[in-house]
Amino acid sequence: MITLLQTLVNGVLYGGILSIAAVGFSLIFGVMNVINLAHGIFVIGGAYGALVAWSTLGIDPLASIPPLMLIAFILGWLCQRLVIQPAVQRGNPVAALLVTFGFTLVALNLLTVAFSSSVRSISPSYSFINLRLGDVSFDLVRLVAFACGLLLIGGLGSFLRFSRWGRIIRATALSELGARLCGVDARAVYALTFAVGSAFAAASGVLIGMMLPFTPAEEVTWTVYAFIVVTLGGVGSLGGAMLGGVLLGLVSALTQTYLGGVFTNMVMFLILLGTLLLRPNGILGSAFKASR
């Protein structure tokens, strides 16, 4: 019973991280209809950014989130404007996907040269602290990361829901033509979307870096996980990303406890496949642009 409870707690905490790591991907996929293979590199880039800030300047990883988000925002904006938008205008959906892949290779190479491919981790003073509630233990770092993730998702949600630019982004996602007829500069919206998506990827990377060891090559994992979470929950829906992330975290934790670690990835990928075949729109997905 305690094992089950502990597994569920671990699953939900891990799922929160999976959610925050997927929202940027979901936003870009939902609004721009671009599969952003560079997502994982922004996640891992965030982790390395936090590592540099923590090891050379002594800044706490949590405090480094806002400046890193700003940097990722600018990088994402430039990347979209210089490389992705021209590819999107070619009209071929795979052109955009390939360009993000090319960008990933360049960034991965630079990261590997700068930091080598060895495993790194960030361990601030409060890591390794365990809180206990009855017989269930909570990893403090994971708890903090979970809370930060929720805060960030809440922030993004209210930005999309209540702000002027959020409304414009949602309108463009529903119908680019309609938005443009109302005087929206769709290219600026896409650049903004990509920049926001990148910023959230970097923020999630900081949280991930606090919890798990990482290497530059890990970026593939996080792109794939974002894929699974978004497909499961529904493209372009924040609630979907949260639900998908938590479900996936639970599945992953339960498989690890009851079936063994070798099977966690297999079960996750099977769920991706099953969702695609049975309900391609995802649990909360509606007939969004990308799912048509």
Next chain:
Amino acid sequence: MARTLLVVVLALLLFAALATLPLFLKAFYIRVGLSIFLSAGFAVCWWLLAGFTAYYSFGHTAFVGVGAFAAALTLRAVAAAAPGLQLAAGLLAGLVTAAVIAAAIAWPILRLRGHYFTIAMLAVALVLGEAVSAFPVFGGSAGLSLPNIAPSGMRVEAFFYWLALALLAIVMAIAWIISRSRLGYGLAAIREDEDAAQMLGVPTTRFKVVAFVLSGGLTGALGAVYALNLGYITTDSVFRGSLSLEMIVNSLVGGMGSLLGPVIGAAIMTGVTKLVLADLLEYHLAITGLLIVAVVLVAPDGVAGLWRRTRR
């Protein structure tokens, strides 16, 4: 008719010329040629589905892996047979197993369109890769080794050069025949507008399944050769996302519009990687990435498309 004959004769002459090259070249260049033929073969197999129907598979490495492991396990079973028979058994095992798996997943997966098909194929590759590494029959993380089947007295790299060249010729011939057949026109109609094609009486599902199974099966056969050439396979070396990506990148670099596109793309990308970047290993990935971005932005129809445009 005369033009068809001309194309066939020219192609045969070209392949004959390529086949004589190992007699003059150094081992290193033979190996470069071998890699080019293998990646061109994979790219053409991928293009068989994507070029005709615009169903972009992101997980064709699944079939490479299935073919490779099927060949490895079969060769284990027929270890006593003559090398020629072993080769035939390995190739057949790769072809049939991959085709059977393709046929098994074809109906559900081809119902998905666009990005969803792309992601689903990625999932298939990931599931199969994880399954293979989870079960000890496939050697687990240690992998499986394959016997050397090159005939004694022949240089190993030359043997695989000819083998890969022959398979590439077969795959290209099949693609060429399809492009001129009823099936080819039906698939092209699916690419342009699947719903319209269906309404006009094209059996879309059947055509898509045929293209998918052919593409998967041939990829499996090439996967068997790939494994034999490596001599030793693990899940990571044959169920490799970058293999899927290479097929896509090569086809797009060369141009999706014609059968020659994937081959030209593979020649350029593999050639550049092996010859030009051999001394720049550290920045190899970055240069490949820049090359991909440049091609997509400068030559959206690939090198073949660029050539067509200048002729116009």
